[in-house]
Amino acid sequence: MEFFKHSSAEVSDKAQIGQDTKIWHLCQIRENTKIGHNCIFGKNVYVDFDVVIGDNVKVQNNSSLFHGATIEDGVFIGPHVILTNDKNPRAINADGSVKSDDDWEVGKILIKKGASIGARSVILPNVTIGEFAMIGAGSVVTKDVPDFGLVYGNPAKLHGYVDEKGNKKSLSE
Numbered sequence: 255m256e257f258f259k260h261s262s263a264e265v266s267d268k269a270q271i272g273q274d275t276k277i278w279h280l281c282q283i284r285e286n287t288k289i290g291h292n293c294i295f296g297k298n299v300y301v302d303f304d305v306v307i308g309d310n311v312k313v314q315n316n317s318s319l320f321h322g323a324t325i326e327d328g329v330f331i332g333p334h335v336i337l338t339n340d341k342n343p344r345a346i347n348a349d350g351s352v353k354s355d356d357d358w359e360v361g362k363i364l365i366k367k368g369a370s371i372g373a374r375s376v377i378l379p380n381v382t383i384g385e386f387a388m389i390g391a392g393s394v395v396t397k398d399v400p401d402f403g404l405v406y407g408n409p410a411k412l413h414g415y416v417d418e419k420g421n422k423k424s425l426s427e
Contacts, residue, residue, distance in 0.1 A: 272309065290327065302339075314373070322360040322379060329365050332373035332391065337363050339379050366401070370420060375410075388416045 257275040259265050265283040272291035277283060279297040287301050290309035295301070299313050302320040308327035313319070315333045322339035325331070339361050346352055361379020365371070369383045372391035383389065387399045390406025390413075399405050404414045404422060415423045 266303075284321075296333070308367075322362045323365070324363070325365045326367040326369075326385075328368045330370040331365075332371055332375065334374045335371050336376045337365075338376065339363070341379050368418065369399075372406070386416065386418050388420055 256273055257271045257277065259277045260279050262279050263277045263281040265271065265277060266285040266287070268285035269283045269287040269289065271283070271289045272293065274291055275289055275293040277295045281295050281299045283289070283301045284303040286304045289307045290311065292309055293307060293311045295313045296315035298316045300318040304321045305319050305323045307325045308329070310328045311325055313331045317331050317333065317335040319325070319337045320339040323337045340358060341361055344353060347357055363377055363379060364382040366383060366385040368386040369388070371377065371383070371389040372393060374391060375389050375393045375395065377383070377395045381395055381398055383395065383399045384401035384403055387401065387403045387405070389395060389399065389410065392408070393406045393410040394408040395405065396409045400412070402415045402417070403412050404416050405412050417423055
């Protein structure tokens with residue numbers, strides 16, 4: 255089996271999908287996306303063009319991953335998570351003309367190996383989430399998160415650290 259695609263999913267012929275990846279109901283995977291092996295995409299996930307996703311990544315239902323995002327191996331993305339790419343979104347320029355691709359700069363997001371992002375979190379552009387970091391549900395992440403950092407809130411703030419299993423570490427460790 256190369257990869258599984260549900261009949262209702264839309265996967266661009268220009269996307270690269272790794273072996274044993276599963277793409278479920280109503281997903282859309284855009285062109286030039288690179289997805290690793292053994293990933294799972296839940297119902298109604300949107301993956302924009304040029305997004306890069308490693309191996310063993312799990313993306314839960316209704317998440318949107320916009321271009322400019324790079325997701326390393328073993329990342330968990332909870333339901334309804336949004337990875338944004340524009341810090342100052344506008345439909346029009348100051349003169350009233352409709353914005354084009356040339357009128358803005360893509361903000362990048364890097365989510366490092368083993369990180370977990372809780373349900374309904376929003377990650378703003380120009381942010382790096384460290385290895386095995388944990389983002390609490392409903393968080394709005396506006397700044398970089400350190401390796402093993404535990405952040406939550408709006409805006410998300412560092413509240414401690416976790417181990418590889420997600421267990422909170424005491425501050426003395």
